[in-house]
Amino acid sequence: MIVFANGEYISSDEVKISPFDHGFLYGLGLFETFRIYEGHPFLLDDHLARLNEGLRTLGIKAEYRRHEILPILKGLLAANSLENAYVRMNVSAGNGEIGLQTAEYEEPNLILFMKPLGTPSQLGEKKLALLNIRRNTPEGATRLKSHHYLNNILAKRELGASSEAEGIFLTREGFLAEGIVSNLFWTEGETLFTPSVETGILNGITRQFVMKLAGKLQLGVQEGFYPQEALLEAEELFVTNSIQEVVPVSMFGQKTFPGKEGRVVQALSRQYGECRRKLWTRNSLQ
């Protein structure tokens, strides 16, 4: 696999990070994962906007724009002979002295890599399980897509390796939060419900896109603090992320749900499919 690292296209065997990178020493790093569909990086502008906002919070002096990142993505697609891909874009603070730094980081490490991923052919389904481990609180004012994934990893260990299951976190106070690697939605009639970002969840790019799509489909959206019992009243349940898109849920605990037969899930997925090869940002959704 060919990787892009700080301006160079090199073999994944050769890419190196210094042990003095504060991304390694103190976890000061952010990442984005997204998909490329037939050469089009879906919602790239939205991913870069979230990344840039997070970089400001971390004090990393860098801002990435479509016109800089697109040629890199094209270079990686060509170097790896891909048209459809899973992309990971990673920015870490860069080297510093040993000890906590207050000055801004001026020379971050930018690393991008890809792996092959076909276009989704049909809706898969997942079963949800409520996790015993609670969602930790964000380390700053909002949850960043940062290198701190231990809470998620412990949750994944609790859930087990099955790719057909997703674990749902509650907050420490017992409110529904998010999946281990996804955001949570459910429906009642013509309304979508989803936990508020104030619960401390990651504000997923797919979450925000689905909320926009809902408007297009004349569905209402309510964000809030909900107890787990809210899911027992729900008609449809689904989770979202940038790699798996909209994933219908067929079971939560002992209760069954329509899964991929769900009317709302089908409508959202259809719309999603129409946008995959075109959209740069949810804001240009017509």
Ligand SMILES: Cc1ncc(COP(=O)(O)O)c(C=O)c1O
């Ligand atoms: C904890 C968590 N929540 C939500 C999401 C979904 O985010 P996005 O839609 O930006 O992929 C992810 C994605 O990896 C995640 O790790």
